[in-house]
Amino acid sequence: MDSFQALKKFIEQTLGIQCSNYKEDYIKRRLLSRMRSTGSATYEDYLGYLKANPPELESLRNALTINVTEFFRDNDVYEFMRKDILPALLKQRKRVRIWCAGCSTGEEPYSIAMILSELLAHNPGISAQIIATDIDKVVLAKAQEGIYSSKAMVKLSETQIRRHFTKLPDGNFQVKSHLKELIRFRPHDLMSGVPVSQWLDLITCRNVTIYFNEKQKDELARMFHGALVSKGFYIMGKTEYLGRTLENLFESYNSLQKIFIKKD
Numbered sequence: 001m002d003s004f005q006a007l008k009k010f011i012e013q014t015l016g017i018q019c020s021n022y023k024e025d026y027i028k029r030r031l032l033s034r035m036r037s038t039g040s041a042t043y044e045d046y047l048g049y050l051k052a053n054p055p056e057l058e059s060l061r062n063a064l065t066i067n068v069t070e071f072f073r074d075n076d077v078y079e080f081m082r083k084d085i086l087p088a089l090l091k092q093r094k095r096v097r098i099w100c101a102g103c104s105t106g107e108e109p110y111s112i113a114m115i116l117s118e119l120l121a122h123n124p125g126i127s128a129q130i131i132a133t134d135i136d137k138v139v140l141a142k143a144q145e146g147i148y149s150s151k152a153m154v155k156l157s158e159t160q161i162r163r164h165f166t167k168l169p170d171g172n173f174q175v176k177s178h179l180k181e182l183i184r185f186r187p188h189d190l191m192s193g194v195p196v197s198q199w200l201d202l203i204t205c206r207n208v209t210i211y212f213n214e215k216q217k218d219e220l221a222r223m224f225h226g227a228l229v230s231k232g233f234y235i236m237g238k239t240e241y242l243g244r245t246l247e248n249l250f251e252s253y254n255s256l257q258k259i260f261i262k263k264d
C-alpha cells in the first residue's frame, strides 16, 4: 500500500469519512492544504503528524467537509420557496416534512424555518417539520446552539432579526425558540445510502455534492427519490448537477434555480 492509500485508510478508520466516495483530486487538494499548515512534506509525514497530534483530526475533518454557508444563500431560490413551493405544500398537506441535507452550521434550515414560520401564521391547523442533517458533528452542535455573529446576519432584514433572533449581551444573536422548534438536527452521512426519513415533501441538498464522485451522485439521487412523496420537491445548489440517472427520476421544475420534482 502506498502512503496516500495508507493515509486514506487511516482517515476512513478514524474519521469515518469514505475517501473513495469523493473525487481523488478533491481529497488530494484538501490534504495538501492541511500538509502545508502542519509543515508535512509527504503523505507519510502527515500520517505520522496525525497520529502524534489528535487535535489535527478535527482540522482535517473540517478541511474535508468544507462548511461555508450563509442565511438565504442564493436568495432567488428562497423567494421561490416563499412564494411558490411552500405555499403550495401548505395548501396540500396537514403536515409538511422537509429534509435539509448537509445543513452545516444551520443557516440554511433556519432560513427555511423563517419563511415557514411566517407562512404558518396564515395557515392555522397546519404544521411543519425540518430535519436538518450533516456528517460533521462539530457544525451540527453550532447549528443546534443557533448563535450567530453580527457578520453572519448581514443578509437579514431588521424585521427578520427582530422577529426571529434575540440580541445577546456580547453582540451575538440567538435564534428564538419558535424557529428551533421547527427543526430537528441529526448527524447523518449522505453516503450511507439510507435516508434520514421517508414521505418527505421537500429535500434541499445544496452545495454538498460538488465533492461527490459520479457513482455517489447517482446513488444520492436514487436515495432522495425513494425518500420523497409522489411529486415531492428536490432542490440542489446552483452550480451542482446530479448524475445521468437524474433525468429518469426527476423532472425540472425550475432549471435556473435547480428545483426538481420527483417522477413516479
Ligand SMILES: C[S@@+](CC[C@H](N)C(=O)[O-])C[C@H]1O[C@@H](n2cnc3c(N)ncnc32)[C@H](O)[C@@H]1O
Pocket (backbone or CB within 6 Å): 065, 066, 067, 068, 069, 070, 073, 101, 102, 103, 104, 105, 108, 133, 134, 135, 136, 139, 188, 189, 190, 191, 205, 206, 207, 208, 237
Ligand atoms: C458547503 S456546506 C453547504 C451548507 C448549506 N447546504 C449551504 O448550501 O449553504 C457543505 C456541507 O456538507 C456536509 N457534508 C459533506 N459531506 C457530507 C456527507 N457525506 N454527508 C452529510 N453531509 C456532508 C459538510 O459537512 C458541510 O457542512
